[in-house]
Amino acid sequence: MKLLIFLLASCLFQGFPLAQEEGPVTFDKTVHDFGDFGINDGPKTHTFALTNNSDKAIVIQTVISSCGCTVPQWTKEPIQSGSKGTITVTYSNDQGPYPFDKMMSVYISGVPEPYVLRIRGVVHQKKFTLEDTHPVVMGSLRLRKRELELGQIRQGAVRTDSVQVINTGKLPVILKFESQDKNLLVNARPSRLSPGENGVIVYSIDTRNKEEWGNVLYTCQVVLNDRRDPSNVLTVKGSIKMNTSGMTREDKEMAPIPQMDRSAVEFPPTPVGSEIKTKFLLSNKGRSPLEIYKIDLSHAGIKVEMDRHVAPGSTVPIQIVIPGKETGITGEIIYTISLTTNAPSRPTVNLLVYGKIKP
Numbered sequence: 001m002k003l004l005i006f007l008l009a010s011c012l013f014q015g016f017p018l019a020q021e022e023g024p025v026t027f028d029k030t031v032h033d034f035g036d037f038g039i040n041d042g043p044k045t046h047t048f049a050l051t052n053n054s055d056k057a058i059v060i061q062t063v064i065s066s067c068g069c070t071v072p073q074w075t076k077e078p079i080q081s082g083s084k085g086t087i088t089v090t091y092s093n094d095q096g097p098y099p100f101d102k103m104m105s106v107y108i109s110g111v112p113e114p115y116v117l118r119i120r121g122v123v124h125q126k127k128f129t130l131e132d133t134h135p136v137v138m139g140s141l142r143l144r145k146r147e148l149e150l151g152q153i154r155q156g157a158v159r160t161d162s163v164q165v166i167n168t169g170k171l172p173v174i175l176k177f178e179s180q181d182k183n184l185l186v187n188a189r190p191s192r193l194s195p196g197e198n199g200v201i202v203y204s205i206d207t208r209n210k211e212e213w214g215n216v217l218y219t220c221q222v223v224l225n226d227r228r229d230p231s232n233v234l235t236v237k238g239s240i241k242m243n244t245s246g247m248t249r250e251d252k253e254m255a256p257i258p259q260m261d262r263s264a265v266e267f268p269p270t271p272v273g274s275e276i277k278t279k280f281l282l283s284n285k286g287r288s289p290l291e292i293y294k295i296d297l298s299h300a301g302i303k304v305e306m307d308r309h310v311a312p313g314s315t316v317p318i319q320i321v322i323p324g325k326e327t328g329i330t331g332e333i334i335y336t337i338s339l340t341t342n343a344p345s346r347p348t349v350n351l352l353v354y355g356k357i358k359p
Helices: 002-013 249-253
Strands: 025-027 031-038 044-052 060-065 070-074 084-091 099-108 115-124 136-138 141-143 147-154 158-167 173-178 184-189 198-206 214-224 227-241 258-260 264-271 276-284 290-297 303-305 315-322 331-341 348-358
Touching: 025 115, 031 044, 031 158, 044 115, 060 070, 060 084, 070 099, 084 099, 084 115, 136 227, 147 158, 147 198, 173 184, 173 198, 184 214, 184 227, 198 214, 198 227, 214 290, 214 331, 258 348, 264 276, 276 348, 315 331, 315 348
Parallel strands: 031 115, 147 227, 264 348
Antiparallel strands: 025 044, 044 084, 060 099, 070 084, 099 115, 136 141, 141 158, 158 198, 173 214, 184 198, 214 227, 258 276, 276 315, 290 331, 303 315, 331 348
């Protein structure tokens, strides 16, 4: 159980790479998916194209790969205003059969932060079928998955990814997407797939459209040739956190600092169906008010009572009640409570309540 708690806590505190903001340089794409291929198919190569949108020449200073199995080559001469350059990336395909996702950090003159490019794919040891690699069926389309995740997004930023789609039918398919969620953007490239053609569904969470916090789950209806099947739905998950990129040193010195009396509570062996109650203490050690924007729960029935506004120097209790209906499964179990805050040093506070439910 102790090892389980350690592993879960590690996952809860692990960060995710953020999406790049547009700047003086734009790329034709920042992620390339090679799809599925065999280990004996040899190296795979893709070329990213970039455009200089600034009013002066730029230079690609260097491109650093996250793995020696991925070798980049790039335009060495200055790229004039309005002109294009390229970064060609070759994946050696000698690492064995496994899914891979490699990153390249692109450093460009006059740009303080690197741009991040990614290549990914799945290498197979033996022959594979389309049913194995693209198990999700929507009409004549096949996808790798229908539940999509974007990880952590900073408030005011955009994060984008894509999933491969294949038209396995005998007729062309025109893809459209409908969603009531203002922050969700979905489109297909290309939007018309001929029989046997591959494409990608590009999905983004754009937090500039509507302010939301913490864990979000958006849904999207996939429309095929103007037909709507209720089962053809995509879900997109993300976690929206505080954006500290515009904060000065003085801002951070004046910011709130959340401090817990403890981060985990182990309850004694509890009979199935019994209620669990416990408490945490949250203190604000900073110089400005601490705000709790969102409370996310691992189990929908968990009840949390707390003051979401904590003055500097104050301490407030967090009362946790886990109803009997949420303790209906025997064995070791972990309940998580995640607080999304306005503290740059700790934008997420994770609390664990764990123990054993006995018959």
